[in-house]
Amino acid sequence: xNVVMFVRDNGGEAALCxxxxxxxRKKELKEEIFLQALRMFKERGYENVTVEEITAACGIxxxxxxxxxxxxxxxxxxLGQVKRALFDEAIARYSGVTDVRQRLKLIFGHVMSQxxxxxxxxxxxxxxxxxxxxxxxxxxxxxxxxxxQLTPLFAxxxxxxxxxxxxxxxxxxxxxxxxxxxxxxxxxxxxxxxDKVELFNAHLDMMWDGMKKExxxxxx
Amino acid sequence: xNVVMFVRDNGGEAALCxxxxxxxRKKELKEEIFLQALRMFKERGYENVTVEEITAACGIxxxxxxxxxxxxxxxxxxLGQVKRALFDEAIARYSGVTDVRQRLKLIFGHVMSQxxxxxxxxxxxxxxxxxxxxxxxxxxxxxxxxxxQLTPLFAxxxxxxxxxxxxxxxxxxxxxxxxxxxxxxxxxxxxxxxDKVELFNAHLDMMWDGMKKExxxxxx
DNA sequence: GTCACTAAATGAACGTGGTCATGTTTGTAA
DNA sequence: TTACAAACATGACCACGTTCATTTAGTGAC
Numbered sequence: 001x002n003v004v005m006f007v008r009d010n011g012g013e014a015a016l017c018x019x020x021x022x023x024x025r026k027k028e029l030k031e032e033i034f035l036q037a038l039r040m041f042k043e044r045g046y047e048n049v050t051v052e053e054i055t056a057a058c059g060i061x062x063x064x065x066x067x068x069x070x071x072x073x074x075x076x077x078x079l080g081q082v083k084r085a086l087f088d089e090a091i092a093r094y095s096g097v098t099d100v101r102q103r104l105k106l107i108f109g110h111v112m113s114q115x116x117x118x119x120x121x122x123x124x125x126x127x128x129x130x131x132x133x134x135x136x137x138x139x140x141x142x143x144x145x146x147x148x149q150l151t152p153l154f155a156x157x158x159x160x161x162x163x164x165x166x167x168x169x170x171x172x173x174x175x176x177x178x179x180x181x182x183x184x185x186x187x188x189x190x191x192x193x194x195d196k197v198e199l200f201n202a203h204l205d206m207m208w209d210g211m212k213k214e215x216x217x218x219x220x
Numbered sequence: 221x222n223v224v225m226f227v228r229d230n231g232g233e234a235a236l237c238x239x240x241x242x243x244x245r246k247k248e249l250k251e252e253i254f255l256q257a258l259r260m261f262k263e264r265g266y267e268n269v270t271v272e273e274i275t276a277a278c279g280i281x282x283x284x285x286x287x288x289x290x291x292x293x294x295x296x297x298x299l300g301q302v303k304r305a306l307f308d309e310a311i312a313r314y315s316g317v318t319d320v321r322q323r324l325k326l327i328f329g330h331v332m333s334q335x336x337x338x339x340x341x342x343x344x345x346x347x348x349x350x351x352x353x354x355x356x357x358x359x360x361x362x363x364x365x366x367x368x369q370l371t372p373l374f375a376x377x378x379x380x381x382x383x384x385x386x387x388x389x390x391x392x393x394x395x396x397x398x399x400x401x402x403x404x405x406x407x408x409x410x411x412x413x414x415d416k417v418e419l420f421n422a423h424l425d426m427m428w429d430g431m432k433k434e435x436x437x438x439x440x
Numbered sequence: 441g442t443c444a445c446t447a448a449a450t451g452a453a454c455g456t457g458g459t460c461a462t463g464t465t466t467g468t469a470a
Numbered sequence: 471t472t473a474c475a476a477a478c479a480t481g482a483c484c485a486c487g488t489t490c491a492t493t494t495a496g497t498g499a500c
Contacts, residue, residue, distance in 0.1 A: 178402025210430020
């Protein structure tokens with residue numbers, strides 16, 4: 001039997017607040033499982049790492065994994081949460097940029113350049129995020145949250161006259177998320193064709209200016 | 221042991237061309253497996269139907285399934301091929317429509333309204349198509365083919381001055397596929413918010429005209 | 441310390457997708 | 471007819487994700 005006591009550096013707290021020994025152990029073990037799994041996924045690929053190997057690396061039994069993550073793929077969804085945090089951060093950081101198109105480029109550039117997984121791990125992560133978006137009924141969903149966070153930004157852009165008022169902010173946000181997703185997909189399938197941030201920027205420009213040939217010479 | 225001889229109505233051909241007996245049998249059994257599987261997926265959902273149940277319904281052994289489809293999910297990819305055929309058909313059918321934006325609406329409208337699966341089956345199918353796009357190295361890929369088929373259409377649109385020449389046709393096609401995918405996703409996650417064809421049309425218009433506020437009153 | 445209570449850990453067992461060694465059928469050629 | 475090879479079918483078997491009845495151990499009351 002494996003005996004692993006994660007006493008760590010917070011033993012003092014245990015005496016202070018009730019349940020803390022159990023609860024901190026719980027949080028720490030979840031993090032431990034997550035980190036070990038991530039490390040192994042990076043080294044050998046998601047499909048090639050078994051739950052049993054992850055638990056062995058943590059010194060726990062196979063069944064224990066499922067006390068912390070309902071499914072193997074929830075490790076990847078947990079990763080998605082990191083992206084969400086980055087998104088929040090970026091929106092706050094660039095809220096002062098007055099040109100909305102530029103602000104969007106900065107926001108997405110931040111999200112894309114920070115969370116740099118290996119492309120292969122990124123692929124399975126995105127697929128799992130999409131799968132849970134489509135197949136799992138749940139209160140929150142990463143994609144929906146992205147939309148919700150972008151909506152006020154478009155409302156503002158319409159209000160200050162940088163975006164045409166003919167579409168509603170929510171729909172604009174939704175389409176932009178689509179552009180983002182597709183740029184990611186396009187880059188993941190052909191990474192040799194340039195940087196993913198530049199690809200997204202190009203698609204955003206296309207979206208912003210429109211495809212149609214404008215009358216006469218078209219502006220900037 | 222199950223003895224199932226699919227002699228069918230083409231026994232005559234067998235005498236005519238060599239190998240035909242074997243080959244037609246092969247095609248027919250593949251089709252039989254496909255149809256039985258599809259029926260069961262529709263009735264009970266993809267995840268709730270086992271390969272063994274499919275083969276039992278066809279009167280064959282489990283292992284035989286894998287002589288016809290390398291994986292369970294290839295049933296769904298086979299479904300994707302139907303969509304591809306629809307796409308070909310639609311491009312040919314509407315090649316005479318001179319307004320390119322209108323033509324695109326007709327093409328995608330055709331594809332979307334014809335292949336009407338239950339949304340749930342559509343979800344797993346799209347996810348498998350995306351998974352194979354991202355994870356399987358293969359010569360052809362549905363998404364890539366869509367792009368390739370749309371590219372000359374955009375080249376033409378640029379040539380006749382309906383689309384701004386500032387982007388290249390391939391990139392325009394790529395972005396349009398993204399719009400299509402995202403419209404599908406948006407509809408699948410919230411089907412109550414209207415028809416999927418109208419949703420795509422709205423997004424196409426947005427893409428075509430652009431988001432930005434144009435100087436003065438914006439045209440048609 | 442002891443006891444009852446409960447959260448957490450455990451690993452055997454299960455279900456299912458996928459493999460493989462083996463057996464069988466079919467087409468071909470002597 | 472017979473011999474042979476290739477295609478095809480078979481189901482026991484395996485690997486891995488997931489479940490669950492049982493055991494272990496933290497906790498609070500006395």
